Amino acid sequence: MADRVAASRPGGRSGRVLTAIYTSVGELVGEGADKISFPVIAERAGVNPTTLYRRWADVNALLEEVAVAALTRDGESVPDTGSLQEDLTRWAEIIARDIARPERTRYLRxxxxxxxETVSGCPVTEKRGEQASEVVLRARGRGEPAPTVEQVLDHVIAPLYHHVAFALPVDDEYARRLVRDVLAMVR
Amino acid sequence: MADRVAASRPGGRSGRVLTAIYTSVGELVGEGADKISFPVIAERAGVNPTTLYRRWADVNALLEEVAVAALTRDGESVPDTGSLQEDLTRWAEIIARDIARPERTRYLRxxxxxxxETVSGCPVTEKRGEQASEVVLRARGRGEPAPTVEQVLDHVIAPLYHHVAFALPVDDEYARRLVRDVLAMVR
Structure with missing residues (x-):
C-alpha cells in the first residue's frame, strides 16, 4: 500500500493535488463531518470534482485509501531487541498507543x-503482517520458538483493532497481555 | 442487557410502541439509510418524536441498544458436548455464522x-463472556485444562468481531483455527 501511494504521488502539481485531497479528507474525518462526498472534498481541496471521479471509483475507495495510509505510517520501525517477547511487546505497545489516539480512532471508524463488501485483503493487516514477519523471522533465526505470523495477526493485532473499533479501552497492559498469550501458544 | 430490555418491555401499549421503534430502527439500518434521526425513526414507527427524546439520550444510544439486542439473542444455547474443544468449536462456529450474515454485519457497523466515547463495558462482550464462562467452568469441572474467560474473549471473540467489522472473510475454518490457538495456550 505504501508503495502504491508513493508510486501515485509523484512530485510537482499532481503530487500537490493529491496531498490537498488527502489533507481535506483528513480534516473532514477529523471534524466528524456528517456527509463526506466528492463535491465536499473537492471544494475543500480546491480541485475540480472531476479529478476525484476520475481517480477513485467512489468516495469510499478514497476514504479507505486515506485511512490505510494514515494507519500504517511508512518508516514505522519494528523493534529489534534480540528477544522475541521484548520485540513483540514493544511493537504491540507502539500500535496500541498509536491506534488509541482519537484521530486514529476516527480513521479506523x-x-x-x-x-x-467483504474485502479479500486488508492493507492495514498486510502491513502489520509484514512487520510481524520481520520479528518472527528474526526470532526463528535465533532459534527461539515463535508463533506464526497468522497467529500474531489473529491474537495481537485483531484484538487491538477490535478494541479500538468498538470503543473498548486499549492500553499497554492489554497489549502486553495479548503478547504473553500468543507466546504461550508456542511454549 | 437482555434483562434490561425485557424489563423495559412490558406488554400492552408501551410494549407495542417499543417494538415499533426497534422494528423501525432495524428497517432503517437494514436499508442502509443515510440519516437515522429521532424524527425519521418516529415517523416510520408512527410514534411522537417526544417518546424517543424522553427515553434515549440521543439517537446513538437507541441505535446501540437495538444493535446489542440484535447481536446477543436470548435463548442462544451454549453447546454442551462433554469436551471443551468441541464446545468451543461449535460455539465459535455458531457466532461466526451468525455475525457474518449481512444484516448482523450492518448492525455491528x-x-x-x-x-x-470509550465505553467501560460492552454488552455484547459481556454476553459472550457469560457464555464462555459456562463452557470454561464445565470443562474445569471435568478436570480439563481450560483457558480463562478473558482469553476466550481476547482470542476467539475479538478476532471474529474484528473480521466482521473490517469486512474480512469469516468462516468455520477461521473459527476453528482461533479455538485451536486458544487451547494451545493451556497445553
Missing part, C-alpha cells in the same frame, strides 16, 4: 463504515 | 459508528 471511517474505514469500517467505508467497507461494505 | 451501526454499533461501531454509534460509539464515540
Amino acid at each position: 471511517a474505514m469500517v463504515s467505508a467497507r461494505v | 451501526a454499533m461501531v459508528s454509534a460509539r464515540v
